[in-house]
Each structure stands twice: as structure tokens, then as C-alpha cells.
Amino acid sequence: MKEETQEEMMKLTPEQRNKAMISLLEDMDDSNQKLERKRGELEKAKAELEAFSTGLEEKVKNRTFELSVLYEVSNAISYTLDYQQLLKLIMESLFKIVDYDICASLLFDVCAVNIILKPANAESFKFIEELKKTLIDCTSMLACNNFHSRSVNAFVLPLDSNVKPEEGRCFDQLRSFFNVPFIVNAKVVGMINISSCRENAFSEEKIKLVYAIAAQTANAIERLRSVVDAEKTKMESMVESMAEGIIMIDERGDIVVLNPQARSMLAFEEQAEITTRKLLDKLQIMRQGIDIVERLASLKNHPVVKEISVQQEENRILHCEITSVSKGEKFLGICIYLRDITREKEVEGMKTEFITTVSHELRTPLSITREGISLVQDEIPGRINEKQKEILATAMENIDRLARIINNLLDISKIEAGKAELKRSLNNITSLVKKIVSSFASMAEKRGLELRMSLPEERIDVYADADRIVQVLTNLINNALKFTKEGIIEVSIRKKEKEVECSVADTGIGISKDDIPKVFSKFQQFSRVEGAGEKGTGLGLSIAKGIVEMHQGKIWVESKFGKGSRFFFTLPRETNGEG
Numbered sequence: 360m361k362e363e364t365q366e367e368m369m370k371l372t373p374e375q376r377n378k379a380m381i382s383l384l385e386d387m388d389d390s391n392q393k394l395e396r397k398r399g400e401l402e403k404a405k406a407e408l409e410a411f412s413t414g415l416e417e418k419v420k421n422r423t424f425e426l427s428v429l430y431e432v433s434n435a436i437s438y439t440l441d442y443q444q445l446l447k448l449i450m451e452s453l454f455k456i457v458d459y460d461i462c463a464s465l466l467f468d469v470c471a472v473n474i475i476l477k478p479a480n481a482e483s484f485k486f487i488e489e490l491k492k493t494l495i496d497c498t499s500m501l502a503c504n505n506f507h508s509r510s511v512n513a514f515v516l517p518l519d520s521n522v523k524p525e526e527g528r529c530f531d532q533l534r535s536f537f538n539v540p541f542i543v544n545a546k547v548v549g550m551i552n553i554s555s556c557r558e559n560a561f562s563e564e565k566i567k568l569v570y571a572i573a574a575q576t577a578n579a580i581e582r583l584r585s586v587v588d589a590e591k592t593k594m595e596s597m598v599e600s601m602a603e604g605i606i607m608i609d610e611r612g613d614i615v616v617l618n619p620q621a622r623s624m625l626a627f628e629e630q631a632e633i634t635t636r637k638l639l640d641k642l643q644i645m646r647q648g649i650d651i652v653e654r655l656a657s658l659k660n661h662p663v664v665k666e667i668s669v670q671q672e673e674n675r676i677l678h679c680e681i682t683s684v685s686k687g688e689k690f691l692g693i694c695i696y697l698r699d700i701t702r703e704k705e706v707e708g709m710k711t712e713f714i715t716t717v718s719h720e721l722r723t724p725l726s727i728t729r730e731g732i733s734l735v736q737d738e739i740p741g742r743i744n745e746k747q748k749e750i751l752a753t754a755m756e757n758i759d760r761l762a763r764i765i766n767n768l769l770d771i772s773k774i775e776a777g778k779a780e781l782k783r784s785l786n787n788i789t790s791l792v793k794k795i796v797s798s799f800a801s802m803a804e805k806r807g808l809e810l811r812m813s814l815p816e817e818r819i820d821v822y823a824d825a826d827r828i829v830q831v832l833t834n835l836i837n838n839a840l841k842f843t844k845e846g847i848i849e850v851s852i853r854k855k856e857k858e859v860e861c862s863v864a865d866t867g868i869g870i871s872k873d874d875i876p877k878v879f880s881k882f883q884q885f886s887r888v889e890g891a892g893e894k895g896t897g898l899g900l901s902i903a904k905g906i907v908e909m910h911q912g913k914i915w916v917e918s919k920f921g922k923g924s925r926f927f928f929t930l931p932r933e934t935n936g937e938g
């Protein structure tokens with residue numbers, strides 16, 4: 360107590376002094392209580408501060424992770440040149456920061472709707488169909504377009520192997536979801552949907568994050584589209600300026616590409632509307648009453664190569680190749696390639712005519728020469744000695760060879776010019792084969808080769824030109840003998856439902872894989888074996904092909920180099936002359 364206060368107290372009565380003391384004590388108590396309260400408040404504030412700082416640390420950690428994922432996404436987006444890859448990447452990255460059960464994204468173009476789905480766990484698969492529909496519905500509504508009528512390509516990403524669903528989560532239905540559109544140049548080009556089986560599964564922050572990613576994705580889509588458009592324009596101008604005609608028809612029967620050359624080759628008026636049916640009719644590959652889509656699908660595994668003639672001011676002949684276009688297993692449509700071969704055909708015709716004329720002109724002097732030598736050989740003009748006989752025999756052999764070559768040339772030119780005629784009649788192919796094979800028996804024996812037949816017991820009739828069929832079989836057996844050093848030559852016949860299949864197999868030198876496609880072309884000869892009989896002309900097989908095809912049959916070879924070959928040909932089995 361201060362000295363003045365003490366002095367003042369001394370002046371007071373004891374009663375007054377007591378009161379003052381009490382009031383002093385009360386004041387002190389008050390101050391103490393205030394102090395106590397302050398301390399409590401301070402401690403609370405300290406605890407709050409501590410909690411706040413821990414939360415802040417957690418938040419900063421989460422935010423840093425989210426930012427790192429965002430960075431990863433934006434980095435990857437800049438390098439991706441494929442929409443599917445882009446969306447796959449985004450959905451997989453989102454999965455790291457947003458706890459969804461299934462995520463789906465949709466991008467559409469003029470032809471199709473492409474959906475990618477990422478199930479987060481095994482149970483999510485049951486929502487796939489529902490989500491596809493929801494996403495198409497929402498995008499249709501937002502883009503004011505009905506996407507249900509477009510073809511939908513859906514792709515489901517595989518499950519991450521290390522993901523286990525949270526215990527106690529009920530997967531009976533999707534309880535929360537949100538959609539974020541992809542917007543390019545103020546237009547909706549797609550949508551991403553994030554769904555969960557939990558209620559209120561997504562915080563505002565997470566939704567904002569998805570919006571940020573969607574905006575980045577839209578930018579990437581825009582960039583990608585401009586790259587693709589530039590490429591498309593480049594491709595289009597290339598196709599436009601090609602000398603050949605190019606047409607592409609998609610799997611639904613829509614004409615996607617038709618360059619000006621194709622239009623003019625097929626004699627379509629410049630402004631005329633070209634429908635797929637008109638086009639396929641012109642290409643002579645459409646039959647009445649057949650559905651276009653069905654016809655296109657039937658071309659999938661059967662490419663067509665044909666020549667068609669188109670009536671313009673003058674008749675044009677087009678070489679036409681139709682192939683199918685697929686991506687993996689999916690059939691995308693057909694591509695038609697057209698080349699005007701009118702001039703080539705003219706030159707070929709002139710060449711054939713030249714060969715025919717020359718061969719004809721050669722035949723007469725040759726047969727006169729042959730006749731003359733034959734007379735001398737028969738010693739009609741006078742006797743000749745052994746040496747002279749030998750010389751004449753060699754001359755005769757070469758004259759015969761020359762005659763065969765001339766006959767072959769005449770044959771092939773007639774076949775190619777479509778002037779060869781068939782003298783068809785009903786023939787029992789089994790007895791025809793027996794006769795031909797027996798005529799080769801002594802030649803085979805001389806060469807130490809076993810010549811055998813595998814023929815059905817029954818009679819099989821073909822409506823064919825017997826001489827021409829003998830020509831084909833003779834050529835095949837001759838070749839088999841020529842190219843086989845040891846082993847077996849087997850001639851077989853198999854009766855099939857609509858045709859008869861003949862084959863000549865040998866254990867000879869075989870034909871390499873590279874040479875097989877050339878075997879039936881003119882003047883093609885491979886791996887000639889020294890001393891393997893007379894030198895051929897390389898025309899025998901092309902004549903055989905021509906003859907078989909004139910009979911509406913097919914001819915082909917299966918061969919293993921060094922092991923042997925089997926030549927097959929078929930003839931339609933017919934019992935009357937109407938075929």
C-alpha cells in the first residue's frame with residue numbers, strides 16, 4: 360500500500376477502514392478473474408491456431424498434389440495427337456484426385472459418337488450402359504442434336520489392378536454425378552461425366568478442378584481438330600489431283616470421297632447427284648433387290664478386281680479394284696480405285712493382232728518346209744546316208760518345236776482377244792484323265808518317276824471342250840515331269856457339290872513364294888533345271904488359265920520350294936448345255 364494511502368487510511372475510522380479494505384480485496388478478485396478469463400481465451404486461440412495451421416498444411420499438400428496432376432495432364436495434352444488417347448489420359452489422371460466410381464467421356468463428329476468409360480472398380484461395370492445413355496442424352500440436349508441416331512463407338516478402359524473398393528460402400532445405384540461440357544469456339548463438342556455411388560460425393564473444389572481440366576481438354580481438342588483438318592485438306596487436294604479415280608464409301612453406304620477423275624471416268628454429269636446405288640450399278644457390282652449395306656459388307660473379305668466398260672462418246676475400259684477398309688476388326692467401308700486402260704487395251708489388241716498375223720504367216724512356210732524334209736527323210740527324191748538322216752531328224756525336231764511355239768502364241772492371242780471358241784460336249788472327265796495319264800506312262804517310266812492316279816469310281820460329266828481340257832492336263836503333267844527329278848506324280852479328281860476339282864501333284868523342285876503369283880502370267884519361267892527336258896515357252900500355264908476360265912473354272916497352285924507343287928483346276932459339273 361502506498362504511503363499516502365496508508366496515511367489516508369489512518370485518518371479513517373475503523374469502520375470506514377474495514378469497508379475500504381473489503382472494496383480493495385474485491386477489486387483484486389475481479390482483476391484475478393479477468394486474468395483467468397484472458398488466459399482461457401488465449402489458450403483457446405492457441406489451440407485454434409494450431410488446428411488451423413495443421414489443416415492449412417493438409418490443404419496445401421492436397422492442392423500441391425492436384426496441381427501436379429493438372430500439370431501432368433496439361434503437359435501430356437500438349438503432346439497427344441489422338442482424341443482417344445487424350446480422353447483416356449484425362450480420365451486416368453482425374454481418378455487420382457477425384458474419388459469417382461465411374462467416369463465417362465463423349466466426343467462426337469459428323470459420323471460417329473465416341474465414348475470412353477473408366478470404371479474405378481469391378482462393381483462399376485454394371486453402370487456402363489446407363490451412363491452411355493445418360494451421356495448421349497445430356498450431350499444431345501446441350502448440343503441440340505440427336506446423337507442416338509449416330510453410330511456409337513464405346514471403349515471401356517481396363518480396371519487399375521491395385522484398386523480395392525472402399526468397404527461399406529453400397530454399389531446399388533449412382534447417387535451423385537456431375538457433367539462438364541467440352542466447349543470449342545462456343546460450341547459443345549463433347550462432355551465428361553463423373554459419377555459416384557456415395558451421396559454428395561464431390562466437393563465444390565473438386566468440381567472446379569474438373570471444370571479447369573475440361574477447359575484445357577477443349578483447347579487441346581481445338582488444336583487437334585485444326586491439325587486433323589489441315590491433314591484432311593492436304594489429303595483431299597492430293598486425292599483431287601490424282602490421275603486415277605478414287606471413291607470411298609463408308610460402312611453405312613455413304614459416299615465419303617469421290618474425286619473428279621472418278622466422276623468423269625464413270626461418265627457422271629458434272630452437277631449430277633450421285634447416289635451409292637447409282638455408283639455401284641455403274642461399277643457393275645450391284646444386283647437387284649440387294650441391300651447396299653449388305654453388299655458392302657459382303658465385299659469385306661472378297662476384294663474385287665475387274666474390268667468394266669463405260670459408254671461415253673467412245674467406249675472406255677476401266678480397271679477397277681475394290682478393297683475393304685478396316686481398323687482392327689471393325690469394317691469401315693470400301694475403297695474403289697479406277698484406272699482408264701482404254702489405250703493400254705488398244706495397244707494390247709494391236710499387239711495380239713500382230714502376233715496372230717505373224718504366226719499365221721509363219722505357219723504356212725513352216726508346214727511346207729516340214730513336208731519337204733519329211734519327203735527327203737522318206738527318201739522319195741533319192742537315198743540319203745546316216746549322217747544326213749541325223750541332220751534332218753534334228754531339223755525336224757526344231758521345226759516341230761517352232762510349230763508348237765507358233766501354236767501357243769496363236770492360242771494365247773486368240774484367248775486374250777476373246778476369239779477362242781469352245782466346242783463343248785458332255786465328257787466323262789474320269790475316262791479323259793485315264794487316257795491322258797496312260798499316254799504319259801512310258802515317258803514317266805523312262806525318267807524313273809512313279810505316275811499314279813486317284814480317281815473316283817463313278818462317272819463324272821463335265822460340259823467341256825475335250826481337246827482343250829486335254830491341252831490343260833497335258834501341260835500340267837508335262838510340267839510335272841519336266842520339273843521332277845525323282846518321286847511321284849499324281850493326277851487326282853475330286854467330285855464336289857457344284858464342280859469337279861482336278862489336280863496334278865509332283866515331288867519336284869517346287870516354286871518359291873515370290874514366284875507363285877507370277878506362275879500363270881505370260882512368258883514367266885523360273886528356276887529352270889539343266890537337262891530337264893525341252894525348253895518351254897512360258898506360255899503353257901497362261902493358256903491353261905485362259906482355257907479353264909473360258910469354262911468358268913478356276914486354276915491355282917500350292918507349292919513348297921524344294922518339296923513339290925500341286926496344280927489345281929476346277930470345272931463346273933453340268934449335265935446339259937445350258938450352263
Ligand code: ADP
Nearest residue numbers: 838839842869883884885895896897898899900
Ligand atoms: P513352260 O513352257 O516354261 O513350262 P509354263 O507356263 O507351263 O511354261 O510354266 C511356267 C513356269 O512355271 C515354268 O517355266 C516353271 O518355272 C514353272 N513351273 C510350272 N510347272 C511347274 C512345276 N510342276 N514345278 C515347278 N515349277 C513349275
